[in-house]
Amino acid sequence: MKALKKRQISLKWFVALAFLSLGILLVVGYTMLSLNYFVNGMDTAMGRNMEKAAQGYLTDPTTAAHLFDDYPVTSSWSEQPQLIQRAFSQPPQQEGVLYKELDQANFLSRPSAVYFAMHFTTPGGDRYMSHQILPGQVPRLLTQHRGGFRTLLWISLGSALTLGLMIWLVMRRVSRPISALGNWARGLNEQTLKDPAPNFSYPELNDFAELVRSSLSSAQLGLEREHRFLRHTSHELRTPISVVRNNVELLHKLQDASQQQVDLRQLQAIERIDRASQTMLHLTETLLWLSRDNMESLPAKPVQLDALVQELVEQMRYLLRGKDVDVKLKTDPYSMPLAEAPARIVLGNLIRNAFQHSNDGEVKILQLHNCVRVSNTVSPVDDPDKEDLGFGLGLQLTTQLTSKLGWRYNNQQKGQRQLAELWLQPPHADAAARLR
Template sequence: MIRQIRLKRQLAAILLTLGALLVGGYSLLAAHYFKLGMDSTMVGAMEQAVHQHIRQRAKGTAEPDLGAFTVTSTWQQQPRQIRSLLPQPPQQETRLVTSRETKPNGRRGRLVFAMRFPTDEGTLFVSHTLTRQQMSSLVHRTIRDNLTSLLLISLSTAVALALAIWLLLRQLSKPVARLGRWARDLESANLQDPLPDFRYPELNELASLVRDSLSSQQDSLEREHRFLRHSSHELRTPISVMRSGIELIRSLPPEQAPAARSVLASIIDRLDRASLNMKHLTETLLWLSRDEPIDLPTRPIALDQLVQDIVEEHRYLLRDKDVALSVTTSPATLEQSEVALRMVLGNLIRNAFQHTWAGDVTLRQQGKTVFIDNLQRADGQEDGSGDSQDADHDAPAGHPDTVDDLGFGLGLELTAQLTERLGWHYHNRPVPGGHYVQLTLVDAAEPHG
């Protein structure tokens, strides 16, 4: 799993790293130039010592007094302590060579400087030995003050840079956070309100894109809801006409009703079941399409008896199929909407019966939980997806007038939406050769989250 890093933290880390590199680099550069300044001072002092040596020799002084500097014509004439730290003479002319003594206890000792100078009289070697005891308090204080000033400047620069980065990130994060809050609070009621100003053109453009995207989705949902409402309302009239006509035919005396003939009786039965399925489907779609669904009327329902009734209503789907049906129920009563229960349980049971051609269907009701297993045998016809178009196939085999019923084409998708809106616990798991379904109902009379 890739660990996610907040943009603010990553940006702060990058800026702080760059700031640290800049401060560190300039501090090292300042220290380097400080050392170069000290070396330049030493080179100047050595050059003066060489010139003084030449002048005193010209005056005939045998051993010129040059203070702490030693000037000789050959390297071997230099003091032994100089040659012990610098065994080889300086090779390049006017190039300062340094070496520091390290004592046995690890502490630093004297510091040796040496140079080779070209003169009209030939090459001269000049050296100087510097110890802590030889340095004056003024030099000590000057070096210490310079290093302290360099350290304070570096620390002050680092603190100022960190403060500037913090203020910058704070100024950047405020409009970004405000954009996030604005996007989370967007809804259909305030979607058309004027866009707030988020200070930066890029954030304003992003806010415009977010609102346009949500507006497009809102328009699409509105069109779908209107289509569902209008189509469901329009379908109720022809469905009512069909069911009224079927009931009228069945109410006719036997000698006048064409249902007396076996072929017409089978067709009327199929029309009756198809119209009933269409009625249930339109009621489901109408209920789901409501933005604020009304509370369905509830009453005490014997769940075991309702399961048995729905099984009997759909038993025709197993006609002429090699399917073993097992139904086990136990007494259970709950306060719930019968319409909702019939929609969900009818859809699940119908789906199990519909898509099992040769196999086993097991229905088990325990308390408020219903288990449905449908397993297809290997020699049976493949059942396909639970969301595909359903068919009855209940007419006699080979009958020329076989007509498919209109089933729940939306199938399990509608069931999932219904149970989610009703707050029921629904689980549908595909298994080899079929499906395993578990539905746990919620009693409307009991408080639940």
């Protein structure tokens, strides 16, 4: 089972999420900072008021009790109001330090009451001062501005939404030309490469589009030059190959007609020339077919596939001369509409490769419906005297030709055998089931 490809986030969403996360982090951070400064400021103001009340008490207790009647001062903690004593688990210990307790359900909810307490020392002994803020005791001026923390949350939320909207607008402004650039690049072909690149709103994108167009234009020109070279070279090679083939046949006829004993070395040399010319002929034909612009217009006619395979096997048997190789051929009568010339080239290359690279063992050739399977024994060591007549290149060209024709082709080594399988059309259901 293939491993699942890790899903990757697009660059557009990565940048948007990064900016949005940074913005939310800043908004939350400054919100908490503002809240902290607000609470500290209120505590400072309350501490200052209680400090003034304590100083007034030290100066003139009677006047201070009038001015600061909501800041009760007692000589013992037990004399403080019951609400204050319940709010604090123990009396304030440190002198001159403001103690505070909140009566609230959770951190985000508004406190229902706030209690303050302070401990200070006078010539007459220790004193305790307290203050409480209850909902019914809030001044009218402050009741008109309740919900400060809620307002702060709404401001923070509005800031985050505004930031998100701005990021969305910016990303939309940037992503549109980037998407247009991608669609334009995917739609490039031989005709559109000649047209100038459109305007993508930003100089960087325009430069990149021009770079893509010029690079693909250079690659296209290189492919066209290679295409012309292969086509012209293949055409030019057909004449000398034909001359070589004709002269080889003439030499064979002269040897058959001659009554003199022919030197064995001459026969071996002629056979090498024959095999080399056959290889050149097949490679040239393959190159010519690869150089065709349109494979869809190939004329198809009914072809007896089993007869074609048998014919090619007999033509290639000369490659097994002097080898201890057993050929097992099994065919199934089957006729199908087919472009015969490229089929003959591809099948010929597969059979030639199996015969050429087999020194012993067996070559199995199975044709079932529209599938042809060729397998041969792989030699454990290479023969240093074996002639490499270009069948590696032939198989590479076969791969390209079958891909261009839309045929399914597979060539791989399994253990000590090399297996090549060719489907000349989409796999036949019966053949696929029987070949499993």
